[in-house]
Amino acid sequence: MLMSMTGFGRGESSDKIHNFNVEIKSLNHRYNDIIIKMPKHINYMEENIKRLIKKNIKRGRIEVYIDLEYVDDNNIDVKVDIPLALAYKEALERMANTLNINEKITINHIVRMPEIVKTERKKDDENEIWLCLKEALEEALDNLIDMRSKEGNQLAYDIKEKALNIKNMVREIEERAPLVVVEYKEKLEDRVEELLNNEYELDESRLANEVVFFADKSSVDEEIVRLYSHIDQLTECLNSNESVGRKLDFLVQEMNREINTIGSKSSDIAISRLVVEVKSEIEKIREQIQNVE
Incomplete structure (x- = not known):
């Protein structure tokens, strides 16, 4: 069966933590060129993604767009840099004394300072996140291949x-x-x-x-x-x-x-x-x- 090099496919999958939306677009190209755009913190999945695509598509420019949303906020850690906050407080107090400003330093002043409060995602289970992503990716590939096949x-x-x-x-x-x-x-x-x-x-x-x-x-x-x-x-x-x-x-x-x-x-x-x-x-x-x- 002859396959066209142009097509489009979309896939979606969810588990208790992750919600993936995947779009794949393919264009004419001499070789198998794969471009992936996805959240930086899951860049380690790139080789798995390319391996799955190459298994199904031999030629063309493949553009993959991956969007990840977390179902709830339980996966977020909030970290406060206490030593840095104390350093900011002391610096602000010295500045106030030097400038004869009688304003009291409050928490609102400190939290506005850079790098005081950081939010980080808890470390994902790599196998769990891959299984969820793979489901969306395979659905997008199936739709893409179907369009390429018809053309x-x-x-x-x-x-x-x-x-x-x-x-x-x-x-x-x-x-x-x-x-x-x-x-x-x-x-x-x-x-x-x-x-x-x-x-x-x-x-x-x-x-x-x-x-x-x-x-x-x-x-x-x-x-x-x-x-x-x-x-x-x-x-x-x-x-x-x-x-x-x-x-x-x-x-x-x-x-x-x-x-x-x-x-x-x-x-x-x-x-x-x-x-x-x-x-x-x-x-x-x-x-x-x-x-x-």
Whole structure:
């Protein structure tokens, strides 16, 4: 099944302490590039997250947004730096005496000072928080993969249609190619007879050699065989369950190379027109596979 590289998925999970909301967005990219944005105090989960994503997604830029809320405030520790508070109190009293200010130093003055009161999260149970996060992450991945799969099916259908069009046009080139040699021979005979004006006998052997040389020079049999092979391989890739984006890209490059060779070898107008149409279809496929995993 062909997979697109673009998609979006959302997941949510909760336990007695944690409430996770996860959003995953995937975009086109040559490699598997994962960007994670989450609360700093759970950064140690990054490798677990990447490992799970890479298991399911082989290619694309993956942006992960993780939001964590705590269900209640029992997980918060409040710490007061008493030595620092005493130092602030003494400093404020010295300043008041020096400036002849008769205002009494109160708790309100001290708690406003930096670093006096700190709130910290109690240490999370790493296994517990991972199990909760994993549930939300897997739900988001399932939704993302479902969207990528649906878009992939549409891409596969479109590419197959274009590949069939190319195959039909290559078949027309294959049928037309032998006729080009016959027409060349007839034109050559007519031209030679016109120039000789029936005063000299036509040298059939030299004429045959010229036709053979032209036929060999303009032969596109090998290119056509390889084109058929590339088209068949491309179609097989579209039905694969593996990540085939890079292979498709290579096949399209090879198809383009073969049709360019055919175009350079042929001086026939009909074949030249078909070459242009084939190149146009190949370019459309190339644009489509930029979005394939």
